[in-house]
Amino acid sequence: MTIHFISVNAYSFSKIAKLRNALLLLQLFLCNYAYAQSALDLCLLDEIKNGHSDLTVAEIRERCENRKELANTDDVERNGIDGNQKQELQLSYRTRQESETQFNEFVITPHKKNYALPVTVTSGINQEAYSSVEEFADNLEDIEAKFQISLKVPLNRESLLVEGDGLYLGFTLQAWWQVYVSSISKPFRETNYQPELFYLAPLNWSPFGGNTRLLLGAEHQSNGRSQVLSRSWNRVYTGLLWEKDNMALLFRPWYRIPEEEKEFENDPRGDDNPDIDEFLGHFELSGAYDWEEYEFTFLGRQNFATHKGALELGLTFPLWGKLRGFATAFTGYGESLIDYNHKQTRFGVGVSLNNVL
Structure with missing residues (x-):
C-alpha cells in the first residue's frame, strides 16, 4: 500500500512538472512572442521545448544567461552590430x-x-x-x-x-x-x-x-x-x-x-x-x-x-x-x-x- 502511494505521488509530481512547464511555455509564448522577444526569452523557450523537465526555471535561466552567444545576440538587437559589422544607423x-x-x-x-x-x-x-x-x-x-x-x-x-x-x-x-x-x-x-x-x-x-x-x-x-x-x-x-x-x-x-x-x-x-x-x-x-x-x-x-x-x-x-x-x-x-x-x-x-x- 505504501509503495502504491509513493508511485501515485511520483506520477502526480511528474504530471505537475509537465503541467508547470506547459503553463510556463504558454506564458512565455503569449507574453513574449506577442512582443519583440529578447534573446533570453528565445533561449528559455528553446530549453523548455527540448524537454528539460528536470530543471527548475531558475536553472534554465542560468543556463541561458551563461551562454556566450547570448550577449552577442543582444548586442545585435540593441545596436545592430555583430562582430566587426558597423552599427546600424x-x-x-x-x-x-x-x-x-x-x-x-x-x-x-x-x-x-x-x-x-x-x-x-x-x-x-x-x-x-x-x-x-x-x-x-x-x-x-x-x-x-x-x-x-x-x-x-x-x-x-x-x-x-x-x-x-x-x-x-x-x-x-x-x-x-x-x-x-x-x-x-x-x-x-x-x-x-x-x-x-x-x-x-x-x-x-x-x-x-x-x-x-x-x-x-x-x-x-x-x-x-x-x-x-x-x-x-x-x-x-x-x-x-x-x-x-x-x-x-x-x-x-x-x-x-x-x-x-x-x-x-x-x-x-x-x-x-x-x-x-x-x-x-x-x-x-x-x-x-x-x-x-x-x-x-x-x-x-x-x-x-x-x-x-x-x-x-x-x-x-x-x-x-x-x-x-x-x-x-x-x-x-x-x-x-x-x-x-x-x-x-x-x-x-x-x-x-x-x-x-
Whole structure:
C-alpha cells in the first residue's frame, strides 16, 4: 500500500512538472512572442521545448544567461552590430526595412519625401516666364499649393558588385497648383518630372566613426512643356553618403550632358535653358537630422563663379496616424525648372507621408 502511494505521488509530481512547464511555455509564448522577444526569452523557450523537465526555471535561466552567444545576440538587437559589422544607423535601418518589403507587389517604396503643401506663399511669383500668355501671367497669385510624389523600384534581388548594393529606377513628380485662382480655372502652373536610374553601394570606409555609401546615377528632368515654356536638362551624378547616429549627409556633384544650341528661337530640338548651370551650379549638399519625433532637413546649392544658389530647410513633426506635419522654407534660384533663373523666397506648410531617416 505504501509503495502504491509513493508511485501515485511520483506520477502526480511528474504530471505537475509537465503541467508547470506547459503553463510556463504558454506564458512565455503569449507574453513574449506577442512582443519583440529578447534573446533570453528565445533561449528559455528553446530549453523548455527540448524537454528539460528536470530543471527548475531558475536553472534554465542560468543556463541561458551563461551562454556566450547570448550577449552577442543582444548586442545585435540593441545596436545592430555583430562582430566587426558597423552599427546600424537611422538611414541603414530605413534601407533594411525597405529591403524586406520592396519586392512585395502591394508595396510602393518611397524614394524622396512624399508630401502635400495645401498652402505655400512666395515673395514673388514668376510672371515673366509666362509673359507670352499675358492673361495667364497677370492672374497668377503668390499663394498656391505644392505637392511631391516620389517612388523607386529595385532592379536586382541579389547583390551585383558588393554585398548590400542595389540598382534602382526612381521617379519624382513635383507640382505647383494655382488652386486659389478661380479666374483662370485653377491651373497647374508648373509640373516637373524626374525619372532616374541610380546605383547605391556601401563602402568599407568609416570617417569620423560613421558609415558611407557610394551613389552613381543618371537623370532627366523636364517640365513637359513646349516652345517658350519648355525647360529640361540631363545629368549624370555621383554622390558620397555619410551617416552617423541620427544624422545623414549627402554630397552630390553632377555633370550636365551638353545639348545642341537652338537654330532659331522656338526650335524644339535645341537647348531650352543653356545657362541653367549658372543658377543651379554643379553640386548640392543635403542632410537630415532626427531628434526624437522631429526631423530637420536641409539642401543647399551654390555656383561660386556666379554667386547664385539656393537653400531649402524642412521640418517634420508628429501629427496623427501615419501623417506627419511638414513645414518648409526655400530661398534662392531654381525652386522649379520654370523658375531656374528666378530668385524667390517661399514658405509652405502641409503633411508628409514619410521622412528621410
